[in-house]
Amino acid sequence: MAYGLALAVLADPTRRQVLERLREGAQAVNAIAAGLPVSRPAVSQHLKVLKQAGLVEERSEGARRIYSVRRDGLLEVRAWLDSFWDDALDAFKLEAERSYKVKKGKR
Amino acid sequence: MAYGLALAVLADPTRRQVLERLREGAQAVNAIAAGLPVSRPAVSQHLKVLKQAGLVEERSEGARRIYSVRRDGLLEVRAWLDSFWDDALDAFKLEAERSYKVKKGKR
DNA sequence: CAAGTCCGTAAGCCATGACTTACCGTAAGC
DNA sequence: GCTTACGGTAAGTCATGGCTTACGGACTTG
Known part of the structure; x- marks a missing residue:
């Protein structure tokens, strides 16, 4: 339902770079900012x-804030995209979620 | 590969409304603009x-330009989202495309 | 061919937002 | 307790882009 906000947020290339950094695992702000072409405050913003x-979540670890990807946020966008296949929507969502859980279980 | 551009384009609410209008079928510009809160030139833009x-395609029909959704463009965005589930990606894509074709075939 | 429809483009206005530097609170280490 | 890392927030600048009105070209119809 909040796919609109999510899409607006994903529109920015720097923000996508932040997400891509987090894809490899949860990281602190300094670590994320290192290697990005913008300042650390920009990354904070x-x-x-x-x-x-709802695309990332934050957890405090001493003085550090550890951020990680929140996949449910991405799922909302996915669901909206799927809705363009109309009635195939339900099938998509079910299959996608099932696949994910299966994969996770295997590890 | 062009998911970046697609995401930037999908960020705008009016543009999403245009897409949603086209979800019900191909339409001419005037028809799309009718009911939208912006002017016709804005819709053209x-x-x-x-x-x-690559999110819509255009076909000329006399003086009218008929626009329709181009699902392949949406698939690129989907694929990028799926990549956040890493190796589950291939499974998603295969299942999604297969489901779509099955659904289509049923009609 | 003249009048009317369809729609893309130009020019200009204005709001939004991405970025920077500067600053401040909080936690950790010597 | 001081000093140093960590990082969120404020203030200000500047570019981007979405909207409007005005215009012009292409096609259709009488």
Whole structure:
């Protein structure tokens, strides 16, 4: 239902780079900012927006804030895209979620 | 590969409304603009951008330009989202495409 | 061919948002 | 307790882009 906000947030290339960094695993803000072409405060701002959109989640670890991808947020966008295949929607969602759980279980 | 452009394009609410109108079937520009809260030229501009991003396609029918959704463009975005499930990606894509064809064939 | 429809493009306005530097609170280490 | 890392927030700048009105070209119809 919040796919609109998520899409607006995913529109920014820097923000997508942040997400891609997090794809490899949860990281602190400094670690994320290292290697990105923008300043650390800029990354902080992006993380705030990503969090509001439900695309990342934050956990405190001492003085550090560890961010990680929140896949449910991405699923909402996926669901909207799937809706363009109309009645195939339900099949998509079910299969997708089932596949994911199966994969996870295997590890 | 062009998912970046597609995401930037999908970020705009009006543009998504245009797409949603087209979900019900191919339409001419006037028909699309009717019911939308913006002017017809604005719709034209959005259609241009949507076309550049590969999200719609255009066909001429006399003086009218008929636009329709180009699902392959949406699939690129889907594929990128799926990549956040890493190796589950291939399974998703295969299942999704297969499901779609099955559904289509049933009609 | 003249009048009317369809729609793309140009020009200009204005709001939004991405970025920077500067600053401040909080936690950790010597 | 001081100093140093960590990172969120404020303020200000600047570019981007979505919208409008005005215009012009292409096709259709009488």
